[in-house]
Amino acid sequence: MSNNYEFISTEIDGLYVINPFHASDDRGFVKKTFERNIFLKNNIDFNPVEEMETISKKNVIRGLHFQISNPQAKLVRCAKGEILDVVVDLRKDSMTFGKSFSILLSSENKKMLYIPKGFAHGVKILLDDTIFYYLSDDRYYPEYDSGILWNDQELAIDWETDNIEEIILSGKDENLQTFQEFKKKYGGL
Numbered sequence: 001m002s003n004n005y006e007f008i009s010t011e012i013d014g015l016y017v018i019n020p021f022h023a024s025d026d027r028g029f030v031k032k033t034f035e036r037n038i039f040l041k042n043n044i045d046f047n048p049v050e051e052m053e054t055i056s057k058k059n060v061i062r063g064l065h066f067q068i069s070n071p072q073a074k075l076v077r078c079a080k081g082e083i084l085d086v087v088v089d090l091r092k093d094s095m096t097f098g099k100s101f102s103i104l105l106s107s108e109n110k111k112m113l114y115i116p117k118g119f120a121h122g123v124k125i126l127l128d129d130t131i132f133y134y135l136s137d138d139r140y141y142p143e144y145d146s147g148i149l150w151n152d153q154e155l156a157i158d159w160e161t162d163n164i165e166e167i168i169l170s171g172k173d174e175n176l177q178t179f180q181e182f183k184k185k186y187g188g189l
């Protein structure tokens with residue numbers, strides 16, 4: 001069984017859900033996770049320069065992260081387990097500034113999310129030992145690393161969590177700014 005690459009636009013300009021080419025046979029399957037020309041043909045000029053692999057326990061939330069200078073476009077995929085991938089549009093002049101979008105990415109559904117520059121990105125891990133990857137089109141700059149609190153009241157993201165006590169955060173992520181503070185300080189990205 002095989003399929004072709006499919007780019008599905010979302011209600012947020014430039015943000016795409018992608019069903020990559022994959023083919024399976026008796027041996028298993030192959031999946032093309034990135035080909036620059038296919039992205040270009042679909043109006044996405046994405047030039048990745050680095051890739052990160054992340055392994056996490058169930059109920060970990062990482063985010064909502066962005067770089068205040070040198071913002072990164074990202075292509076996110078889940079190789080093992082399941083994640084709820086969440087983005088918030090922080091682009092100053094965007095019609096959808098402040099709007100969030102969430103999608104389940106899993107090894108089973110094989111979906112990927114292309115996130116243009118100017119978004120906050122967060123992930124909730126839905127199964128133990130989940131592995132996800134993201135390609136980025138700029139490198140990590142610790143001095144520009146920034147974020148907004150995952151449970152910011154104004155953003156009101158539905159993290160599909162009944163028990164807030166179960167959520168596992170880094171010390172850094174517990175102390176991120178609110179959306180209000182971000183807007184006051186920067187206006188947008």
Ligand SMILES: Cc1cn([C@H]2C[C@H](O)[C@@H](COP(=O)(O)OP(=O)(O)O[C@H]3O[C@@H](C)C(=O)[C@@H](O)[C@H]3O)O2)c(=O)[nH]c1=O
Nearest residue numbers: 052054062063064065066074121122123139140170172
């Ligand atoms: C992301 C990153 C972190 N680090 C370091 C900083 C720190 O000591 C350690 C762990 O970093 P963090 O706690 O920021 O890792 P993490 O919480 O996984 O951060 C990531 O979250 C997801 C949602 C994203 O979108 C990414 O861009 C990135 O912000 O690794 C690098 O050296 N290079 C990198 O590219």
